[in-house]
Amino acid sequence: MRPGNQAKIDPGGPLCVTGAVRVEMPGGEVREMSEAALCRCGRSQDKPFCDGSHAVEGFADDGLIHGGRLAPGEDSGEGDPVTLSCAANGPLLVRGPLTVVAEDGRTSSGAKGALCRCGSSATKPFCDGTHRRTGFEAA
Numbered sequence: 607m608r609p610g611n612q613a614k615i616d617p618g619g620p621l622c623v624t625g626a627v628r629v630e631m632p633g634g635e636v637r638e639m640s641e642a643a644l645c646r647c648g649r650s651q652d653k654p655f656c657d658g659s660h661a662v663e664g665f666a667d668d669g670l671i672h673g674g675r676l677a678p679g680e681d682s683g684e685g686d687p688v689t690l691s692c693a694a695n696g697p698l699l700v701r702g703p704l705t706v707v708a709e710d711g712r713t714s715s716g717a718k719g720a721l722c723r724c725g726s727s728a729t730k731p732f733c734d735g736t737h738r739r740t741g742f743e744a745a
């Protein structure tokens with residue numbers, strides 16, 4: 607049996623997503639992938655993907671879940687793909703089954719939520735709306 611879709615939090619680095627992953631780009635293009643490293647620090651020049659900028663710029667993050675969670679979604683079952691779409695100058699929006707796995711093994715499973723990609727949320731890996739205050743520009 608195929609393991610479900612997972613998003614492992616890399617401490618100080620990206621969100622490493624595996625499974626049946628659909629990444630919806632800002633222009634609407636959809637990329638179907640089995641794995642992707644998605645920027646969490648907000649500094650990648652290849653957003654929504656990681657380009658290694660976190661290492662150069664020193665993204666301070668311990669890889670733990672600091673708050674927030676994924677919520678249940680309607681009509682999504684195990685084996686379904688997860689779609690991660692880029693909100694304009696905001697988070698990655700989750701639609702479909704996903705388990706977020708923290709560095710300490712803690713998890714949050716669900717099918718709906720918002721994952722921080724600006725690097726400034728106090729509830730990483732989830733968005734807490736801080737991107738609006740900091741003027742995060744994803745382009």
Ligand code: FES
Pocket residue numbers: 696697698721722723724725726727732733734735736737738
């Ligand atoms: S994207 Fe970082 S707080 Fe919303």
